[in-house]
Amino acid sequence: MDGELIARSGGVCEFCGVAEGLEAVDVPPAGEVALCAACRGDETVGESHWRCLEGAAWSGVPAVQLAVWRKLGTLDADWAAEARAGMMLSDEVQGWTEAAAGVVHKDSNGAVLAQGDTVVLIKDLVVKGANFTAKRGTAVRGIALVSDNAAQIEGRVEGQRIVILTEFVKKR
Structure with missing residues (x-):
């Protein structure tokens, strides 16, 4: 991971805040986010782990917003649908979500x-x-x-x- 990503993330996962096992994950077209093994999907976690996305949804970083929006869309839970619907996306990210949907x-x-x-x-x-x-x-x-x-x-x-x-x- 480059120094800029580490500095932006504060050295922790941009979803859940864990400091171990961080790697840069590309989120086209927005850029990269720093995620731990669990948030990358490399480890099996329970549904309760993904509640961290409710806080991460408020990030001001477009790449994090887009990554959270995409992940919430993959979860089959009412709270995830509500969190996704309630996200305040920047105009740039809103455009990406609409273009991705086509x-x-x-x-x-x-x-x-x-x-x-x-x-x-x-x-x-x-x-x-x-x-x-x-x-x-x-x-x-x-x-x-x-x-x-x-x-x-x-x-x-x-x-x-x-x-x-x-x-x-x-x-x-």
Whole structure:
């Protein structure tokens, strides 16, 4: 690892803060991050280890932001999806995430949607499995884009995280 990366990371893993076994990991196109063996995937760790990503998500380093965003997307846990959706990405990193997905999300009027936007429902939606109807005019704040499907977004309505079809929303 070069001295600049060691200085930036403070000599610790940029995900979990462990000082042993650090190596530089390339995160194209952002650069490199310093990660320990567990965070590189060289060691088997439990799901609780990845909770460190909730803190690392607040890094001001674009390479770390992108690496955290990508890792959170691989974890099959509600907290990981919520942490990813709540990340405040720099404009540069936001552009990389959208380009990597190759998917453009548009509302019912054709306006491009971005991570964190607020949308309004344009019709009543029956939410299957949750026993409620999301009413027309309901504002959904801080949406998350479904990376592999341009027709879907995720948002919280009445305390429930639900998938919403983009054809039923308009950007606020």
